[in-house]
Amino acid sequence: MSAPALAGELGLCLCHGCGQACDLRLGQHQCDRCGAPLHRRKANPIARGWAFLFAALIFYVPANVLPVMNTEMLGQGSDSTIVGGVLEFWEAGAWDIALIIFIASIGVPAIKFVSLGLLLFTAHRHSQWARRQRSQLFRCVELIGYWSMLDVMVVALVAALVQLRGLGTIEPRPGILFFGLVVVLTMFAAMSFDPRLIWDDQPHHGEHGDGAGD
Amino acid sequence: MKGTDAGAALHRADDVIICEYCDAVYQRAPLQRHQSAACLRCGGVLYRHNPLNVQQRLALCVTGGVLLVFANAYPVMTISMGGLSNSATLWDSVLVLSQGSITFIALVLALAIIFAPVLQIALLCWVLGFAVGGRRAPGFAGCMRALEKLRPWSMLEVCLLGAMVAVIKLAGLLDVIPGIGLIALAVLSVLMIFIAGRDIRDLWGQV
Numbered sequence: 330m331s332a333p334a335l336a337g338e339l340g341l342c343l344c345h346g347c348g349q350a351c352d353l354r355l356g357q358h359q360c361d362r363c364g365a366p367l368h369r370r371k372a373n374p375i376a377r378g379w380a381f382l383f384a385a386l387i388f389y390v391p392a393n394v395l396p397v398m399n400t401e402m403l404g405q406g407s408d409s410t411i412v413g414g415v416l417e418f419w420e421a422g423a424w425d426i427a428l429i430i431f432i433a434s435i436g437v438p439a440i441k442f443v444s445l446g447l448l449l450f451t452a453h454r455h456s457q458w459a460r461r462q463r464s465q466l467f468r469c470v471e472l473i474g475y476w477s478m479l480d481v482m483v484v485a486l487v488a489a490l491v492q493l494r495g496l497g498t499i500e501p502r503p504g505i506l507f508f509g510l511v512v513v514l515t516m517f518a519a520m521s522f523d524p525r526l527i528w529d530d531q532p533h534h535g536e537h538g539d540g541a542g543d
Numbered sequence: 544m545k546g547t548d549a550g551a552a553l554h555r556a557d558d559v560i561i562c563e564y565c566d567a568v569y570q571r572a573p574l575q576r577h578q579s580a581a582c583l584r585c586g587g588v589l590y591r592h593n594p595l596n597v598q599q600r601l602a603l604c605v606t607g608g609v610l611l612v613f614a615n616a617y618p619v620m621t622i623s624m625g626g627l628s629n630s631a632t633l634w635d636s637v638l639v640l641s642q643g644s645i646t647f648i649a650l651v652l653a654l655a656i657i658f659a660p661v662l663q664i665a666l667l668c669w670v671l672g673f674a675v676g677g678r679r680a681p682g683f684a685g686c687m688r689a690l691e692k693l694r695p696w697s698m699l700e701v702c703l704l705g706a707m708v709a710v711i712k713l714a715g716l717l718d719v720i721p722g723i724g725l726i727a728l729a730v731l732s733v734l735m736i737f738i739a740g741r742d743i744r745d746l747w748g749q750v
Contacts, residue, residue: 332583332584333567333568333569333582333583333584334567334568335566335567335568336561336566336567336568337566339568341559341561341568342561343561343563343566345563345691346687346688346691347687347688347691347744347747348560348563348744348747349747350559350560350561350568362684362747363684363687363688363747364684364688365688402716418712421715423711426708426711426712429704429708430708433704460585461584461585461586464564464565464585464586464587465585465586467564468564468587475655475695475698475701476701476704478652478655478698478701478705479701479704479705479708480705481640481648481651481652481705482636482652482656482698482701482702482704482705482706482709483705483708483709483712484640485636485637485639485640485652485705486619486620486631486636486705486706486709487709487712487713488636488639488640489631489635489636489638489639490620490621490622490629490630490631490709490713491622491629491713491717492629492639493622493624493625493627493629494627495627496624496625496627497624497716500639501639501640501643501645503644503645505640505645505648506644506645506647506648509647509648509651509652510647510648513651516695520695524563524564524565524585525563525564525565525566527564527565527585528565528566528584528585
C-alpha cells in the first residue's frame with residue numbers, strides 16, 4: 330500500500346478547534362468553519378515543552394519532600410508525605426490500594442518526565458528512530474496525564490470530611506499545592522508539544538511567524 | 544481505510560481527514576458500528592463510528608445535568624465517630640483547600656470537578672437543544688471551541704477514584720457512609736465519556 334499523502338504537501342492544514350481540513354493555498358489564517366487561528370505546527374513546541382517540563386521537575390522536589398496533609402487524632406498530630414501515604418497502606422496490608430496510589434502519584438509523573446524528555450529530545454534532533462512507537466508514547470502520555478490529580482482529590486475529600494472537633498482533624502499542607510502544580514505543568518508540557526514533529530524530517534522554515542497562539 | 548493519492552484532486556474539505564499526530568491525509572469513509580479508522584502511518588485513531596444521534600445525545604446530556612445537580616447538592620460521603628458525624632460535598636472539598644497559602648490548587652480542583660463539568664453539560668445542552676430543531680445555536684462556533692478547550696480539564700473520573708480511595712483510607716479509622724453524591728458522581732463520570740468526548744465534533748457536519 331502506498332504511503333498516505335501529507336497535509337503539508339497538499340497545502341492543507343488541520344484546524345485544532347474543530348478538526349476541519351483547511352486549504353492554506355487560499356491564504357486563510359483562520360479556520361473557515363470555526364474561526365480558530367490556523368498554524369501548521371504549534372508555536373515553539375520544543376522550547377515551551379522543555380520550559381514546562383523543567384518547571385514541573387523543580388516543583389516535583391517540594392511535592393515529595395513537604396507534607397501533603399496533617400492528621401491530628403486525640404491531641405496527637407503527625408504530618409504525612411505522598412510516599413508516606415503509600416507506605417502506610419502497604420504496611421497495613423492493603424497492597425492493592427498502595428499500588429493504585431503509587432502508580433497515580435509516583436509512577437505516572439515519573440513516566441511523564443521520562444517520556445516527554447525523550448519525545449522532546451528526539452524531536453529536536455529530527456530523529457527517525459521508532460517513529461510509530463514514539464507517536465504511541467505521546468498518545469499514552471496524553472491519556473494518563475491527568476490521573477495524577479488523584480492525590481489532590483483524596484487529600485481534599487479526606488480533609489473536608491475529618492473535621493471532628495476534639496476527636497480528630499485532617500488539614501491539607503503545602504506539599505499538595507506543589508504536587509498539583511506538577512500535574513498541571515506536565516499537562517501543559519504535553520499540550521504544547523506537537524506530535525507531528527516526530528514525523529518531520531526537516532525543520533519547517535518560517536514556522537514561527539504564523540504560529541501565534543494555540 | 545485507504546490513503547488518498549497525492550495527485551488526486553481533493554475537492555471538498557469535508558471528505559478529507561488529517562491525522563492530528565502525523566499530518567497524513569485520508570479520504571473519509573463511512574464506518575460500521577464499533578469500527579474506528581486508524582492512521583496507517585502512526586497508528587493514531589482518526590475518527591470512530593458515532594452510535595448516538597442528536598436526540599439521544601441531548602437526552603443523555605439532560606440526564607447528565609440532573610446527575611450533576613445531585614453530585615453537587617448531596618454529600619459525597621459522611622463519616623461518624625464517637626457520636627460525632629460530618630459530611631462533605633464536592634464544594635466542601637474545594638473550600639478546605641482554599642484556606643491558607645495553597646488557594647491556587649483549590650482553583651484547579653474547582654475547575655476539574657465542578658466548573659469544567661458544569662460548563663460542558665450547559666454548553667452541550669445549549670448546542671444540542673438547537674441541533675434537535677436542525678438549527679445552529681447562537682454562538683455555536685464559540686461553544687464548540689470552548690468544549691474542545693474544556694475537555695482535558697474535566698476530571699470527574701479521577702474524582703470518583705479519589706473518593707473511593709478516601710473511603711478505604713478512612714474506613715480503618717472511623718465509620719464511612721457513601722452518600723447520594725458518590726452514586727451520582729459514579730454514573731455521571733461514565734456518562735461524560737459518552738457525551739463529552741471528541742465525537743461531538745460530528746455536530747459541525749450535522750447542523
